[in-house]
Amino acid sequence: MLFWHHERVRSRLFMGAMVLFWAVIYSVLTFGVGMGQGGKIAGGILQPVPMLFGASAGIFILGYVIELFRSGWLTARRIVVGLLPFIGVVSIYLGGILLLDEPVEQLDDLSAFRASFAHFNVWFRLPLLVVSFGYILAIFVLFYRWLPSFRRRSEEDFSSPEQMDIRWGNVLVWGMALLTSSYYFLLFAGEESYYLLHHLIAIPYFTYITHKALFQQSPFPAHYFRNTLNLQAAEEEEIEEEQELLSQTDINEPAFTAKIEDYKTTFEQWMQTEKPYLRPQFNRTDLSLQMGLNRTYFSRLFREGYGQTFSQVVRRYRVEEAKRLMREDPRLTAKELATHCGFASPIVFHRAFVEITGVPPMQFKEKESFLQNS
Secondary structure, three states, rough: HHHHHHHHHHHHHHHOOOOOOHHHHHHHHHHOOEOOHHEEEOOOOOOHHHHHHHHHHHHHHHHHHHHHHOOOOOOOOHHHHHHHHHHHHHHHHHHHHHHOOOOOOOOOHHHHHHHHHOOHHOHHHHHHHHHHHHHHHHHHHHHHHHHHHHHHHHHEEOOHHHOOOOHHHHHHHHHHHHHHHHHHHHHHHHHHHHHHHHHHHHHHHHHHHHHHHHHHOOOOOOOOOOOOHHHHHHHHHHHHHHHHHHHOOOHHHHHHHOOOOHHHHHHHHHHHHHHHHHOOOOOOHHHHHHHHOOOHHHHHHHHHHHOOOHHHHHHHHHHHHHHHHHHOOOOOOHHHHHHHHOOOOOOHHHHHHHHHHHOOOHHHHHHHHHHOOO
């Protein structure tokens, strides 16, 4: 159970299941099962089986997006509920064919589709398309609705939010849009050119997002959204749990407001003596445990005390450490400085250094060297 409930493992399972599913499907199609001559889908357009495959891909990606942004919410029961539209439409389609004793007609082109539209097994293929489109539309809506809170949480809680960079998610959603477009062309045309176009989009798309998903981290702990999809409600639950753990302390609203400068002093002394910021994994939990602050007071400490986020303040400490090391040993490389100062990579180090000092590390090093030698 612990294996399943770790947020990164859960999202990886979704991605792994999706890729395995599509690897099998594309292998079957590529090697000719269900295919006619010249790469044309056997039987023509709007075939139910390819339509079900497309809906399944949308469902898998939607599941990954939910698990990434709302860790712990998906349970077996909720997955079944989410699948009800898909299961319902497919069940009605199959049940209607059996009750009406209709064969699944093979439609060569749109003319054949219009001519047979009155038949249940033909017109009810449109609800199948609508359901699959609904799942794909949900990917767009949820991704861009939850993206700002994902980034805010990363920036507020982690000293190295770049480790949770989700900019590649734009490729996930817009690649899905492109893949969906080629998929509908394929369903309505079935020509070799559309078939090849669909494959040329699908193969690199799934390869890319799988690679990214394997290394993607979430700022939300496992089970964080176990009771709700609403971030505010989940944060309120977290604050209540933290307050219960911190019930032995004297922290409350008036006490915190009056002592915010004292908390700043305590924080700065800890940063100067222990230097926890040298660890790339340094995060809110470390500081909360050290100072006995729940989420609300933690956020206010930086927002009101410094006018910055937690990660911005930590980056400043890291840059100051890098400047000190450069003065002591100008031979240190950017990679060595990044490693010694807690940055995730030399690129992140360079970006932070320019942001805070206004000059690149190399230029700063040359200036310091000139001053020391003059």
